[in-house]
Structure formats: C-alpha cells, structure tokens
Amino acid sequence: MTDPVRHKNWDFALTVITVALLGTLGVQSFIGTVYVWWAATAIPGFEVSGYGRFVWWMNAIAAPQVIALVVAMGLCVPKRLFGRTALVVVSGAMIAVGLGAWALTGSFGNGLAVYLALAALIQAVVVVMTVAGARGPSYLTEGRLVKTGSGLLHQGFIGFAFVVVALQRSAFMLPAFWIATALTLLGTLLAFYADRFAWRKTVRVEVDRSFADEPQG
Amino acid sequence: MNPALVQAEIAQLIQTLGAIGTPLQALLPAAAVLLVALAAVPAWRPLLGPAVAASAFMLLLGEIVLAWFHWRLYDLAVVMSPDTGRIVGRVAVPLWVESEKLYVWALALALMAVLIRRHRQELLPGVAVILAVLMAGAAIWGKPFTEPLPSFLGQYLGYLQAMGSGDPARMFGAYQGMEGARQFYYNTIYMWVHPPALFFAYATFAISFIATLIMVRERHSAFETTAYRWARLGYLPLTAGMLLGFPWAIIAWQGESWWWSGKVNMSIMMWVLYTALLHARLYLRRRGMWRWVATISIIAFLVLMLTYLATYIVPGAHSYL
Numbered sequence: 268m269t270d271p272v273r274h275k276n277w278d279f280a281l282t283v284i285t286v287a288l289l290g291t292l293g294v295q296s297f298i299g300t301v302y303v304w305w306a307a308t309a310i311p312g313f314e315v316s317g318y319g320r321f322v323w324w325m326n327a328i329a330a331p332q333v334i335a336l337v338v339a340m341g342l343c344v345p346k347r348l349f350g351r352t353a354l355v356v357v358s359g360a361m362i363a364v365g366l367g368a369w370a371l372t373g374s375f376g377n378g379l380a381v382y383l384a385l386a387a388l389i390q391a392v393v394v395v396m397t398v399a400g401a402r403g404p405s406y407l408t409e410g411r412l413v414k415t416g417s418g419l420l421h422q423g424f425i426g427f428a429f430v431v432v433a434l435q436r437s438a439f440m441l442p443a444f445w446i447a448t449a450l451t452l453l454g455t456l457l458a459f460y461a462d463r464f465a466w467r468k469t470v471r472v473e474v475d476r477s478f479a480d481e482p483q484g
Numbered sequence: 485m486n487p488a489l490v491q492a493e494i495a496q497l498i499q500t501l502g503a504i505g506t507p508l509q510a511l512l513p514a515a516a517v518l519l520v521a522l523a524a525v526p527a528w529r530p531l532l533g534p535a536v537a538a539s540a541f542m543l544l545l546g547e548i549v550l551a552w553f554h555w556r557l558y559d560l561a562v563v564m565s566p567d568t569g570r571i572v573g574r575v576a577v578p579l580w581v582e583s584e585k586l587y588v589w590a591l592a593l594a595l596m597a598v599l600i601r602r603h604r605q606e607l608l609p610g611v612a613v614i615l616a617v618l619m620a621g622a623a624i625w626g627k628p629f630t631e632p633l634p635s636f637l638g639q640y641l642g643y644l645q646a647m648g649s650g651d652p653a654r655m656f657g658a659y660q661g662m663e664g665a666r667q668f669y670y671n672t673i674y675m676w677v678h679p680p681a682l683f684f685a686y687a688t689f690a691i692s693f694i695a696t697l698i699m700v701r702e703r704h705s706a707f708e709t710t711a712y713r714w715a716r717l718g719y720l721p722l723t724a725g726m727l728l729g730f731p732w733a734i735i736a737w738q739g740e741s742w743w744w745s746g747k748v749n750m751s752i753m754m755w756v757l758y759t760a761l762l763h764a765r766l767y768l769r770r771r772g773m774w775r776w777v778a779t780i781s782i783i784a785f786l787v788l789m790l791t792y793l794a795t796y797i798v799p800g801a802h803s804y805l
Contacts, residue, residue, distance in 0.1 A: 296749035
C-alpha cells in the first residue's frame, strides 16, 4: 500500500496542476474575448478576414494546455488504483499507447481518442470497485456514495472529452453524449448530496474555525 | 391565416400587457432603491426580510402576467408556408429571452433570498443589493412589459408584412427566416432548459459570492461552508445547462466558428473557475488555502457577470449585437 500522506500530497499536486491549467485556459478565453471585442471595432472587416486566423491562433495556444489537462485527468484516474511507482508506469504506458496510435494513424485526434478511451476504461474499473466497496481505490472524500459520485462524474467528463475529440461526426455522438451527460449529472448529484440519498445516515461533524488563528507566512 | 388580423391582435395584446405591467415595471426601480436603503442602514435591517419577500411576490406576480402574455402570443404567432398555405406550427417564445432575462434572474434570486436559512441575517444585505441591481436593470434595460420581445416581434411582424405583400420572393425569404428561428431557436427544448438552468445557477452563485465576501471579512470557515453550499447548488444546473448546449450548438451553428466566440469563451471560463473553486476547497484545511478559495470565488463571480454582459458586447455566435 502507498503512504497515505504521500498519496495526499500527490493528490494535492495534481489538483494544483488541474486548477492551474483550468486557470490558464480561463485567462486565454478572457484575452481571446477581449481581443475579438477590440478587433471587431478596430479592424475593418475582421469577422470576414481576421476571424479565421484568430480561431487558428486560439486553437494553437489552447492545444498544449488541453493536452496537459487531458494528461492530468489521465493521471487522476489511475491514481485512485495504483501506488506512485505503478502509477508512473501505467500513466507512461497510456501516453505511449496514445503516441503509438498517433504515429500509426497519422492523426493526433486518434492518439488523443485512444488515450481517453484507456482512461475511460480504467475509470470504469475504479467506479465498479468503488460501488462494490473494494478497498483499492483511494479518494479525498469519505463515504461510498460520495466516492461513487466522484467516480461517476469524472467518468462523465472523460466521456464528454471523448465525444468532443472523437465522435463529433459519428452516428454515436448523441447516444455517447447523453450517457456522458447523465453520468456527469448523476455523479455531481451524488458527490454533493450523498448524505440525502444515504441508506445509513451518518452525521458529519463540521468543525468551524477562524482563519485568523492560522500562523502567518 | 390573415396577416393583417394577426398583426392587429398582437398590437392589442402588447397594449394590454403594457397597461397591466406598466405599474409593476415602475415599481421595480422604486423597490430597488428601498432594498438598497434598508441594506445600507443597520437600524432598518429588520425590515429587509419582509422587503425581500415583498419584492419576490411582486416579481412573481409580474412573471404570471408575462406567462399569460406568452400563452396568448403562442396562440397568435402561427407560421404558414407560402407554398402550401398550411400552418406549419406556432412559435413558443420562452419566458427568459430578450427583454425578460434580467427579470427572470431577479425573480430567481428573490425567491432564493426568501429561502435562505443559514446565516440569513448576514447574507440578506448583500443579496438585497444584488437583487436591487437586477431589478433596476430589468426596468431600465429590459422593459419586459412596455417593450416586450423586441427581436422576436420585429422578426414576426416583418414576416406577417411579407406574407401580406403578395410578393412570392419576399414571402418565401421571410418564411425561411421565421421557420428557421422557430425550429432551431424558440421551439427547441434547449431554449426551454438552458437559460432557466443558468439563471438558477447565477442566482445561487450570487448568494455564494456574498457569503465569500463575508468569509473574507470575518475570516471564519462557517461562511465558507455557506458559500460552498450555494455554489454546489448552482454547479449542477450550470453544468447541465452548458452540456445541453453542446449538441444544439453543433446543429444550430453549423459552419460557424462558435467554439471560440466571445460568449462561449466566457461561459467556458466561468465553468472552469467554478470547477477550480470546488476542487480548491477540498484543501481548505491547508494553511492559507482559504485565501485562494476566496480569490477564485470572487473572480468566478466577476467572470459570471462578464459572461452575461459578453452577449451584448462581444460579436460572434451567441451574440445579440
């Protein structure tokens, strides 16, 4: 088994990376919006002549961030099942398989889709194990329903990312989208309101504290 | 269908709505001033709860009038094919578009403000100020009773005029535009689910924002818990509303570069920030983490307001410019 303290630090590091990546994507979105606002008034005919180039630049800047986010999400999924050493091996193998698919098909989208499919597969195992009450998966949260909710909503997000990356022009797009949406919403509901659905009610004791008591620095 | 007759009946309906709704619309800024005054003067705050409840009642009454207007409009707003002369359907204009957006947001916030239990006394002044801004905005910019649905009525009355002109080219062009708007905008399930889900979320995030400001002032985790509870209540409809927009956008904005349009950008940014907030607060026990949580929460709400305004400022898909 892994050291729980190390595991928590690893969780924290991944959360910080995820939040930072979400933040940089947010900043890019904001700058992009301000630019379009400015360009629409300052550059004559921008919507006809300049918008296509703007979209190209936005895609080019966002692509590495989205890939890093997908990799972070990919790391988040097996982290619930594996110790740190095994996690590095599994994550490395997932990236290698994704890169292999990219090299073989010549399509970066295919590589990303294969990587996401592997992440979805592992996440499905995590969810099944969580529902079954197995000891393996590690979560930040307590309670089986909350953990199941967290597992399901992450499964839903991976599914949605898969729809965006691989299924936009497929006949399976809508069914896959609805499944991903249902998983995300059910997962969010369980993760936030598990205490309302729990068979055995547990009283969660919230210890209120003053932040002013925290040591400075 | 007689276009001239329908046009006259719609004009009569607008007049009736104006007659019923004008006093209500005039009361909105007056109530807003009263709410701000009650929130600002500590000695008057015991009256704030009843004033918020009265505002909620007034807004609800107005919404019932607007619902009646939409129901009558649904009866009148038929779309007829110039080819066959057959009625292909009616336009079901949702109750939260155009002039009614700020009004619905204010109504959602007012109803929630009535339901606040935890930290009610502390939250109400801040929530009342936001409610006052929304109510004043609904009266000044929205004008849902005196200038209802300007975009829809402009298009529909134009369609009626074209249908009455007898010019086949004009009739066919107007029919295509109106039928497209009916099928892909007004009558889509998306338009009946996405905006109310988001306005519900916006209202909860406004209360969460006020709780965060109090947390920063009081430096106590109890207010963070309150802020979190309201944020999580809004996160579910926010996620649902945005996800449901995806398949609709693919169909409705086919061929358009909607992915990086201003409103979509800002919406994604807002969702990303609230996701970041809900992740960051998992580590609230860490030293100094509350500052990060508060910062993300405040930025997220500012982005929410910019997201709303982006529709009117930034061009692109999902823009009303």
